[in-house]
Amino acid sequence: MPANRTYLTQQDVASILAAAEKYAAQESFAVTISIVDDGGHLLGLLRRDGAAPVTAYISQEKARAAALGRRESKVYEDIINNGRTAFLAATPVLHGVLEGGVNIVVDGHTIGAVGVSGVKSSDDALIAKAGIASLGLK
Numbered sequence: 001m002p003a004n005r006t007y008l009t010q011q012d013v014a015s016i017l018a019a020a021e022k023y024a025a026q027e028s029f030a031v032t033i034s035i036v037d038d039g040g041h042l043l044g045l046l047r048r049d050g051a052a053p054v055t056a057y058i059s060q061e062k063a064r065a066a067a068l069g070r071r072e073s074k075v076y077e078d079i080i081n082n083g084r085t086a087f088l089a090a091t092p093v094l095h096g097v098l099e100g101g102v103n104i105v106v107d108g109h110t111i112g113a114v115g116v117s118g119v120k121s122s123d124d125a126l127i128a129k130a131g132i133a134s135l136g137l138k
Contacts, residue, residue, distance in 0.1 A: 008037060008104070008112045012135060013044040016114060020131030021046055024116075031118030031127060032059040038111050040064035048118070055117040061096030062124070063115025066103040068094065070110040073101030074125065100124030104132055 013035050020033045030050035035043045040063070047056050065073040076097035079087050088097070099121035103110045114131050116124035 016131035019134035023130035034059040036063040058117035059115040062101030065096040066101030066113035074099035102128040
């Protein structure tokens with residue numbers, strides 16, 4: 001018998017984008033917000049006015065890294081910054097190894113991720129977390 005599986009709905013994606021955009025707007029942050037499913041496939045993207053075009057690419061890669069790795073992308077940045085640069089060669093599919101990608105966890109399972117790019121990486125992560133908080137997860 002197949003196990004029941006939780007996934008991100010269109011309403012979830014809309015809710016995350018709205019909450020993350022609201023947070024970014026309050027701080028006057030020109031960012032791009034991307035949402036992916038657990039396989040790293042793009043479900044939603046919002047590029048705020050003034051965000052550099054490259055942020056659309058970087059935000060997706062941060063989200064993809066968080067979803068596929070089932071952890072925040074900051075973990076990878078920390079590994080590399082702590083001197084394990086060989087990690088870059090070990091993960092040819094992960095390009096968003098900077099803080100700002102946050103995985104969405106339900107019942108211990110990653111169901112997707114949010115990636116943000118455009119401001120300081122720690123602020124990118126806060127925007128992603130504000131979006132995820134709209135889902136009311138524990």
